[in-house]
Amino acid sequence: MADDDVQAAVRLPDRAVEARLARLDEGLERLESAPGPAARDALEAVRLLTEVYGEALARVVDRADETLCEALADDELLAHLLVLHGVHPEPVERRAARAVERLRPAVRERGGDVEWAGVDGTVARVRVKSGGGCGSGCGGGSSDVTDAVRAAVLAVAPELEGVEPVPDGGERRAAPAFVPLATIKRRAAPQPQPQETR
Structure with a gap:
């Protein structure tokens, strides 16, 4: 059990993440060109898993405060995933x-x-x-x-x-x-225009 705990705590450096993403792209390309129901089922499983992970990420963003949202957006991998799933907190x-x-x-x-x-x-x-x-x-x-x-x-x-x-x-x-809210609040209200006299 201790080995499993150590394994779960290991984090991937950016290069290892990039290598895995490249392998994932290659594997998906092979699946897309493979005939038969097994390939279709595998692609469907990937699509469903991606949707579930996207929903999980959206829930994290929904519950995050401004500081956490900024930290998520500053991480390159997380930022790409946030964009991929349409939940990036920044416009x-x-x-x-x-x-x-x-x-x-x-x-x-x-x-x-x-x-x-x-x-x-x-x-x-x-x-x-x-x-x-x-x-x-x-x-x-x-x-x-x-x-x-x-x-x-x-x-x-x-x-x-x-x-x-x-x-x-x-x-x-x-x-x-980005326009700070304080700037918008300081704008003066429009002045009424004088009416023309006839």
Whole structure:
């Protein structure tokens, strides 16, 4: 019994999780192409198990306070599962904006910058500034940065259909992804308009 307890306490490092996910994808691909009722039954079992685990995860999110929700959203594996099951506590725009902010330091090290510009329908918009601050040895340019941003944003917000750069000037800046409640409460009530006299 003690060996079982030790086995249950073992946690998988991220690389081991990634390896298992890759094996799972391969196994599911083989099952999907296999003929016969046994393959269909196995796929149905996986689907049902996934639905039950999704419901369990949704119940955890329902009972979680704000601190726990943030911790769940910050864990890469949990965040992907929350998105997969449609129970991520953060709206899509906030998730995408955070992904851009996480990339920003690396882009700045290469002499450029990237800035969140909002969502237009189902397309994320970012401002990408390529810089020459690190010389020719850094490699890449704004297209490399855009590709990296696209991958990062779509990983955390697969509901979006794409990521597009916007020009760095002229275009109106999008509203921030999160507006504090205190800001909304401080807005003045609209003043009545004077009536015209005839």
